[in-house]
Amino acid sequence: MELRIEQLTFEYASHPLFRQFSLRLGAGVTWLRGENGAGKTTLLKLAGGALTPHAGTVWIDDIELHAQPLAYRLHCYYCGGDTPQLPWLTVREVLDLHVSLYPGADAALLNAELAAFHLLPTLDQPVTTLSLGQHKKMQLSLALALPVRLLLIDEPFNGLDVDAVAYLRQQLSAPERLARQCILLTSHLEPALPLNGTVQL
Numbered sequence: 001m002e003l004r005i006e007q008l009t010f011e012y013a014s015h016p017l018f019r020q021f022s023l024r025l026g027a028g029v030t031w032l033r034g035e036n037g038a039g040k041t042t043l044l045k046l047a048g049g050a051l052t053p054h055a056g057t058v059w060i061d062d063i064e065l066h067a068q069p070l071a072y073r074l075h076c077y078y079c080g081g082d083t084p085q086l087p088w089l090t091v092r093e094v095l096d097l098h099v100s101l102y103p104g105a106d107a108a109l110l111n112a113e114l115a116a117f118h119l120l121p122t123l124d125q126p127v128t129t130l131s132l133g134q135h136k137k138m139q140l141s142l143a144l145a146l147p148v149r150l151l152l153i154d155e156p157f158n159g160l161d162v163d164a165v166a167y168l169r170q171q172l173s174a175p176e177r178l179a180r181q182c183i184l185l186t187s188h189l190e191p192a193l194p195l196n197g198t199v200q201l
C-alpha cells in the first residue's frame, strides 16, 4: 500500500506552490506539517483528486490518478471539513450515496461509527443543519468506515469534543488499520498518534 507523488507541479493563478515535488508514503499515519499557507490542504486535495496537477503523476499503488480517475478515487477518501456538496440531501442520503459509490462499503460498520460519534439522531436532518463539529464527525465516520487504501484528513481533531477526540485517536492508532491504510493528515499540533513519518512543507 503506497501513495506516490512524482514531479508534481501546481500553482494557483497568483501563487506557485509545488515545483517538481515528489513524495512516497507507505501504510500508517504520516503527519503533514507546515506554516499557514504552506500548501498542506492543497496537497491533500491534489492527492485526493479534488485538484488537478499542472504536471506530474499521483499514484495509489499501480493506479495513476490521471489515467484512471474513477478507479483512483474509489481507493481514497478526502476528509476536508468543507461544506456539503449536495446541500438538499439529508445526512442519511449523503451517507447512503457514499456507501453506494464505494464497492465493499459496509453499512453496519458506518452505523457503528455514527453511533460512536453520537450522530444517529441526526440522520433525517438536512445535512446543512449539522453544526460544524457534527459535519466533521459525519465526514470522519465515512473516513473510518469506507474500505479505502488512502485516507486524507485535514486537521482531524479541530472542532471535535473531548470524547470524539479520544475515540478518533483510538481508531487512528489501531494496529490493524495502520497495517492496511495509508493515512496522511495535517495538524498544527502534535497529533499524538503512532506515526510512520512526518512531511514538512
Ligand SMILES: Nc1ncnc2c1ncn2[C@@H]1O[C@H](COP(=O)(O)OP(=O)(O)OP(=O)(O)O)[C@@H](O)[C@H]1O
Pocket (backbone or CB within 6 Å): 012, 013, 014, 015, 017, 034, 035, 036, 037, 038, 039, 040, 041, 042, 043
Ligand atoms: N482556490 C485558491 N485560489 C488561489 N489561491 C489559493 C486557493 N486556495 C489556496 N490558495 C493559496 O494557496 C496557499 C496554500 O493554501 P493551503 O490552504 O493549501 O495552505 P495550508 O498549508 O493548508 O494553510 P493553513 O495551515 O492555514 O490551513 C495559500 O497562500 C492560499 O492563500
